[in-house]
Amino acid sequence: MEKACTLAFAKHVFEAISNHTNVFDGMSQNLPWEIIRDNPDKSWNWYNVSCNASVTWDIIKANPDKHWNFSSLTDNKNITWDIINSNPDHDWNWLFLSKEVHIDTIGQHVDKPWHWNYCQSQNVLQHHKISILYYNVQFRLQEACNKTL
DSSP states (O other): OHHHHHHHHHHHHHHHHTTOGGGHHHHTTTSOHHHHHTOTTSOOOHHHHHTOTTOOHHHHHHOTTSOOOHHHHTTOTTOOHHHHHHOTTSOOOHHHHHHHSOHHHHHHTTTSOOOHHHHHHTTSSTTTHHHHHHHHHHHHHHHHHHHHO
């Protein structure tokens, strides 16, 4: 019931101000996806739409023709590490991920383009440097073994 009321209210507000073209930049991040989807003629800011909390990975997959901003999607709470890791061809924001992803995940995926210095400057790695070095050495050894096979 609450979502229906929220959606109805959002539609009401949207209709009241939709004739003002300069409002879509800020609204893009806060409106329910249904309003954005149902108004493709509006000048949506796709950077903001991409981090909109109502946007899910299912919506992104169902709408590949939209101008998704994968750097911004990285900051969307609905986009998990598993989604990012399973879709390496997209332009994810590795600087953001370096700060936010759990240290064990970073250690298990040292082949990713982490911003190591940024992590260290945020004290994320201070207590886990030995683990990271271990995973890095382990990965390099495995990589070397695979090349010789």
